[in-house]
Amino acid sequence: MPATPSTTSSTTRALDRAAARVLDRLAEAAEVLLPVECAVCRAPGASLCRACRLVLRRSCARPFEASSAAPLLDAPLAVVAAGRYAHGLATCLLALKSTGRTDLVPVLAACLATALHAAAPGWPPGPVLLVPVPTSPAALRRRWFDPVRLLLEDCARRGVLPAEAVVSRGLRHRTTGVLPTGPAQKRLGTAGRRARPAGSMRCTAAPGARCVVVDDVLTTGATLGEAARALRAGGAEVVGAVVLAAVRPPAVPLTADSGPARPGPGVHPV
Numbered sequence: 001m002p003a004t005p006s007t008t009s010s011t012t013r014a015l016d017r018a019a020a021r022v023l024d025r026l027a028e029a030a031e032v033l034l035p036v037e038c039a040v041c042r043a044p045g046a047s048l049c050r051a052c053r054l055v056l057r058r059s060c061a062r063p064f065e066a067s068s069a070a071p072l073l074d075a076p077l078a079v080v081a082a083g084r085y086a087h088g089l090a091t092c093l094l095a096l097k098s099t100g101r102t103d104l105v106p107v108l109a110a111c112l113a114t115a116l117h118a119a120a121p122g123w124p125p126g127p128v129l130l131v132p133v134p135t136s137p138a139a140l141r142r143r144w145f146d147p148v149r150l151l152l153e154d155c156a157r158r159g160v161l162p163a164e165a166v167v168s169r170g171l172r173h174r175t176t177g178v179l180p181t182g183p184a185q186k187r188l189g190t191a192g193r194r195a196r197p198a199g200s201m202r203c204t205a206a207p208g209a210r211c212v213v214v215d216d217v218l219t220t221g222a223t224l225g226e227a228a229r230a231l232r233a234g235g236a237e238v239v240g241a242v243v244l245a246a247v248r249p250p251a252v253p254l255t256a257d258s259g260p261a262r263p264g265p266g267v268h269p270v
């Protein structure tokens with residue numbers, strides 16, 4: 001006798017419940033072998049405990065204009081940062097990039113989404129490409145993922161990007177001329193930081209595309225400046241930049257006479 005729709009539906013639900021139970025048991029076993037702890041205070045049981053999550057949320061509640069604090073950002077470029085590179089935000093970002101804590105992607109992506117929505121009113125109407133600054137080949141081999149692209153893809157998957165904004169691979173690293181990042185970069189002086197990214201990127205976006213450059217941390221602005229240069233050299237229009245964190249304090253608040261910048265529709269606070 002052929003199975004009726006109701007029988008098939010019941011069987012499917014039973015299989016779903018069984019699969020859910022198996023996944024729950026596997027998660028419990030994994031927690032015993034690889035216990036989860038708060039990336040900031042090391043409290044057991046969660047990627048980010050409730051108290052540290054609240055602090056992170058508050059630290060990114062007021063996205064700010066950060067371009068004036070970037071001395072090597074040559075061309076005029078409006079840069080909006082989600083928060084200061086300090087305390088919980090810096091710790092979580094370092095944990096993601098240095099120790100592979102990809103379980104922190106959802107909370108950091110929510111902070112980035114808030115900054116994207118705060119910056120969006122300054123973009124021209126119409127489709128916009130969100131172009132992540134690419135990870136260098138050496139860093140990609142070391143950590144096996146691209147942090148900025150991972151954050152943007154999480155925002156896209158949860159539907160919290162600004163309207164008409166899509167994630168695009170508009171930049172690539174050249175195979176030559178890319179110098180080391182990380183500690184080697186930190187030891188460079190101003191001239192070295194300016195020269196390090198020069199000519200290291202090339203544009204793969206279509207000519208005429210309107211692009212917003214997205215990066216994780218803004219320090220001197222040299223990397224954002226090179227990204228903007230490469231896109232413009234390829235015929236794209238750069239309409240702004242957004243970063244998760246800026247090293248220096250904000251010079252000009254994004255909303256100087258109002259409260260915290262409100263997240264856009266569908267943006268869930270961390």
